Amino acid sequence: MRFRGKLVDITCIQHFTRVVTTISKLIKTCVLRITPTALYLILSEKVVNGGVQIWCELPQGHFFDEYAMEGVSAEENEIYLELAPENLVKALKTAQTAKWVKVKLTKKHAPCITIEVDLPTLGAHSRVVVHDIPVSVVPRRLWTEYQEPEVPNFDVSIVMPQIKVLKNVIEKMKNLSNTLLLSANHQGEFKVSVETDMVSVSTHFQDLLNPASGNGGAPQQLNPSMDPEEFAEVRIDIRRFAQFLSGQQVSPNRVICNIVDNKVVHFYLMNDDVSLQYFMPVMVV
Amino acid sequence: MCPNSLTAASKLLCDAVMNFQNTQEEITLIVSPQKIVLKNYVEDEPDPNKVMHTNLSLEPEEFDNCQVGVDTEVTFCLKELRAILAFSEVTTLPLTLTFETAGRPIVFTIDSDSTFEGNFVLATLADQQTQSQAATHARTATQKRPAGRVDTSKAAKTTHNRAGPSNTDLNHTRSSEQTKRSEQLASAYEMLNDDTDFDEMIQNDTTLLDQPSVEALRMAPSVCEERTMCTSVKPGSSALGDNMTVVSRDNSPIVQSSNKSEESPVIPVPLMNLRVTLGDDTLGEDPDEEEEEAIPGTPPAKRFRSLFFGSSQVSQTQTSQPSCAASKVLAEDTDDED
Numbered sequence: 325m326r327f328r329g330k331l332v333d334i335t336c337i338q339h340f341t342r343v344v345t346t347i348s349k350l351i352k353t354c355v356l357r358i359t360p361t362a363l364y365l366i367l368s369e370k371v372v373n374g375g376v377q378i379w380c381e382l383p384q385g386h387f388f389d390e391y392a393m394e395g396v397s398a399e400e401n402e403i404y405l406e407l408a409p410e411n412l413v414k415a416l417k418t419a420q421t422a423k424w425v426k427v428k429l430t431k432k433h434a435p436c437i438t439i440e441v442d443l444p445t446l447g448a449h450s451r452v453v454v455h456d457i458p459v460s461v462v463p464r465r466l467w468t469e470y471q472e473p474e475v476p477n478f479d480v481s482i483v484m485p486q487i488k489v490l491k492n493v494i495e496k497m498k499n500l501s502n503t504l505l506l507s508a509n510h511q512g513e514f515k516v517s518v519e520t521d522m523v524s525v526s527t528h529f530q531d532l533l534n535p536a537s538g539n540g541g542a543p544q545q546l547n548p549s550m551d552p553e554e555f556a557e558v559r560i561d562i563r564r565f566a567q568f569l570s571g572q573q574v575s576p577n578r579v580i581c582n583i584v585d586n587k588v589v590h591f592y593l594m595n596d597d598v599s600l601q602y603f604m605p606v607m608v609v
Numbered sequence: 610m611c612p613n614s615l616t617a618a619s620k621l622l623c624d625a626v627m628n629f630q631n632t633q634e635e636i637t638l639i640v641s642p643q644k645i646v647l648k649n650y651v652e653d654e655p656d657p658n659k660v661m662h663t664n665l666s667l668e669p670e671e672f673d674n675c676q677v678g679v680d681t682e683v684t685f686c687l688k689e690l691r692a693i694l695a696f697s698e699v700t701t702l703p704l705t706l707t708f709e710t711a712g713r714p715i716v717f718t719i720d721s722d723s724t725f726e727g728n729f730v731l732a733t734l735a736d737q738q739t740q741s742q743a744a745t746h747a748r749t750a751t752q753k754r755p756a757g758r759v760d761t762s763k764a765a766k767t768t769h770n771r772a773g774p775s776n777t778d779l780n781h782t783r784s785s786e787q788t789k790r791s792e793q794l795a796s797a798y799e800m801l802n803d804d805t806d807f808d809e810m811i812q813n814d815t816t817l818l819d820q821p822s823v824e825a826l827r828m829a830p831s832v833c834e835e836r837t838m839c840t841s842v843k844p845g846s847s848a849l850g851d852n853m854t855v856v857s858r859d860n861s862p863i864v865q866s867s868n869k870s871e872e873s874p875v876i877p878v879p880l881m882n883l884r885v886t887l888g889d890d891t892l893g894e895d896p897d898e899e900e901e902e903a904i905p906g907t908p909p910a911k912r913f914r915s916l917f918f919g920s921s922q923v924s925q926t927q928t929s930q931p932s933c934a935a936s937k938v939l940a941e942d943t944d945d946e947d
Contacts, residue, residue: 411661418628434658453628456662
């Protein structure tokens with residue numbers, strides 16, 4: 325198993341840092357999957373994660389100038405490592421003005437992802453900082469847990485309003501209740517509301533886009549029996565949603581929200597080539 | 610005496626230290642003639658294999674002066690170093706590190722020749738391998754000279770070196786030295802009561818179980834001696850009565866360049882006992898006792914007998930009750946653990 329990548333362009337380094345920071349704000353540990361074409365940051369759906377599922381794809385060509393990897397075997401040319409994204413962020417934070425950053429899989433005191441940062445100096449000497457981030461290798465038999473999540477047929481797919489605006493609304497609603505009702509329909513209407521004994525507050529957004537597909541790709545089978553005006557709704561934990569909104573470091577081009585009534589809510593963020601999918605657990609009524 | 614000495618622009622060290630986490634407590638400096646490495650210090654528990662390691666190499670050529678007599682690794686408090694660097698960077702003066710081996714203190718010196726000199730002494734982790742032997746005590750006890758108001762940064766005690774006109778008056782017998790010292794302690798006590806920075810200074814000291822940091826106050830021997838002899842005190846600093854040494858940062862006509870040969874080298878002894886060094890003499894305890902106490906037998910007591918706040922109940926396992934007032938320390942251990 326070998327992996328070696330080098331980021332040279334400072335904007336790439338900064339972008340990479342921002343993506344990893346976004347992930348680190350959502351979860352404590354995740355699995356890094358290394359393939360010849362891309363890096364993936366994965367959190368699989370498990371009870372211990374509270375039903376959250378995250379799938380983030382970073383095409384390597386978008387970030388790395390040099391990229392070489394050798395998986396566990398020729399047939400299964402992939403590497404799965406479990407790590408804390410926060411450590412990656414700490415290391416990358418020292419690289420924001422770097423000349424280059426190398427990311428390598430190494431074995432030091434334990435298997436590590438080593439981040440080498442070449443910092444600019446006044447003199448002729450090079451200044452290299454080395455960070456060793458401990459990782460644990462995920463054995464092949466567990467790889468099936470970390471597959472791309474199956475995207476179900478959604479009832480409604482809608483482009484969400486601006487994150488900043490939505491974030492402010494949700495922050496205020498947080499004070500009222502722990503549960504948020506999220507709903508949308510095929511006519512570009514999106515609604516967030518909270519309900520307490522005394523009051524019910526809802527914010528409506530209109531004239532939003534309903535994309536043909538839930539993930540910006542090929543059109544998928546949306547539930548045909550849905551009445552266009554009918555809202556599909558889910559109940560989610562408001563704090564988790566607020567955390568998701570405030571953690572966004574990369575201002576995505578658009579965020580698509582897909583809903584299966586009372587079952588699934590899926591957020592799909594797309595920015596340049598980087599895509600992030602986030603399944604949020606739903607409180608079933 | 611001090612086989613290792615590095616001098617560097619404060620900026621070099623600042624840049625180096627920037628690469629370590631803000632929450633990082635200790636840092637290890639590893640020197641060899643070929644290179645100088647800074648590493649974050651990782652404690653044995655929790656699992657060192659689960660923690661991120663960071664290291665940074667510097668070349669000897671990057672330093673203004675690099676003298677490595679003994680290949681060694683010293684570990685000391687990074688937070689204190691950051692405080693020292695914050696001060697030294699402002700002065701734009703180079704910072705000199707002198708140290709020996711693990712367990713022996715490390716001294717950071719800023720010298721501006723004419724105006725002031727700052728010495729910061731930190732303890733280093735005694736035994737890199739076996740952490741259970743915490744040989745260094747949490748604080749060096751040295752007598753605070755009757756110094757001027759401490760109004761520099763918290764970690765600093767700048768000494769104003771004066772080689773006064775009457776160096777010949779350094780003849781003291783032991784008994785008179787003792788008396789003088791108790792007078793000095795008394796005056797220091799008065800002065801410190803007024804000093805608001807003192808509390809800050811105590812708070813600033815972060816002492817940990819095995820890796821204590823030290824703020825030792827350097828004794829400028831010539832200063833003590835001339836306490837009663839110096840007549841010209843910088844105006845405006847007379848709050849201390851006849852305590853003559855003042856921290857003065859401008860060029861005062863009374864300042865004379867420090868007569869380095871007169872001062873004894875700093876002996877930041879990691880002991881409970883007070884060490885007052887005058888010229889080349891050592892007051893109070895004889896060298897034998899010093900040797901005994903330097904031998905680490907058990908982890909150090911966390912509580913220091915404070916000069917001002919009375920003896921703490923925790924006794925030193927290796928020392929017997931010091932026979933004189935010299936055993937008291939000036940600044941109390943700031944560790945919150947009780």
